[in-house]
Amino acid sequence: MVRKVFVMPLLLIGMAFFMQCSNDSLFDESTILELKAGKGPGGGGHTEPVGNNLSFPAILLDEFSISSVTPSFTVLYTGPYTGLTEEELAIVSTGDWYAQKVEGNVWQAGYFNGNAPVSVTFIDWGDVIESSNPVIGRPFRLETTLYVDVSDNPMTGYTMALLAYPSSPDETQGTNTSTYEGNWATVASQSPTLIIQYLDEGAVPVWSADDNHWTGTGVNVPLANFNFAPELNVGGKYIYGASTGGWRPTQTGTYRLTFFMRDQSNIDLSGAAIGNYSGNTPAEYGRPTYSAATPVVDADNNLSYVDVTVVTKRVR
Secondary structure, eight states: OOOOOOOOOOOOOOSOOOOOOTTSOSSOHHHHHHHHTTOOSSOOOOOOOSSOOBOSOEEEOTTOOOOOOOOEEOOOOOOOOTTOOHHHHHHHTSSOOEESSOTTEEOBOOEEEOOSOEEOSEEEEOHHHHHSOOBTTSOBOOEEEEEEEOTTSOEEEEEEEEEEOTTSTTOEEEEEEEEEEESEEEEEOSSEEEEEEEEOTTOOOEEETTTTEEESTTEEEEOOOOOEEEEEOTTSOEEEEESTTSBOOOSOEEEEEEEEEOSSOSEEOTTOEEOOOOSSSGGGOOOOOOSSOOOEEETTTTEEEEEEEEBSSOOO
16 A cells, blocks of 8 residues: 555544444443543453554454553664655654654554444555556555544544655654544454455356355356455554465456455444545545546445456556
C-alpha cells in the first residue's frame, strides 16, 4: 500500500466512543464508563512481542484481543533519515522521535476488546491491488483494512511520522509521543479471510455460503490456502495482510480476490463503501482512483471482492 504519513493535532482524550447500532450506541453506559477509565472487557489473548506499537485506534473482535501496556519512551531516534523528502525530513527534525521495534519504546493507542456487532464504514483494499496488475512469478501484496467512523466519541491515537527507508522492508516509523483525537478506528479479528479463484472467460460466479467460495459456470476452485490474518504494520495500524510476501500467480487471466468472514463474525460489511483513508475527518476518506481493478462490496453476502488481471510483465 502507498505509504501515508499523518501529523495530527495534540489532543488528549478518553477511549469511549459510540457506533451506529440499533439504539445508536454500540456499548451500554457501564461499558462506556469502563472505557473512559481506560479499561475494556475481554481477556488478554493476543499480545505483541517487542516490535511495532499500536499507534492507530483499534476495535478488536471475535476473540481477538490485546492487553494494556505502560507507555515508555527511553530510546531517542537519531538517524539515519535515509530516503526522506525535504517535507518529511522537516517534520522529524523538530522535537524528539522514538522509533518502532526498539526495546524500551512502548506506546498504545486507544482500543476496545469487544464482542458486539460492528458496522464497517469503509474497506480500504491495498493500493497496489487497485493500481497495478499482478505479474506471473512476482509477489503481489494482498492487503485490506477495515475502518469504522468513531467521530461521535473519538479515540486516542499517536502522532506518527516516517523516519527512514520508505517503502522498503527496513521502513522505519516512530512517534513524538503526542496524541490526537481520532475519528477513525480499524477493526481486527481472526474471522476475516481471503481466497483467490481463477475465472474462465465468461464466468458467472455465484457465492456459496455453505462452501465459502464462488461456484458457477467457469469458476474454478480456490487456490491453496495461505495465511491472511490481522497484523500490526510499521505505522502501528491493524490491517489484514498475506504472509510470505503475498501471492505469486502462475497463470495469466482473471482472478477474483474475495474478502469474507468465517464463522459467526461480529463484523458487518453490508453498509460499507470502498475508500482510502486520507485524514482524520469522515468527509476526507475519499475514493481511490482505479487504474487496474475496482473492488466491490457484496452487501447480501457480507463480503468484498475485486477481479484482477494477471499479466506476463508489468506495463509501465
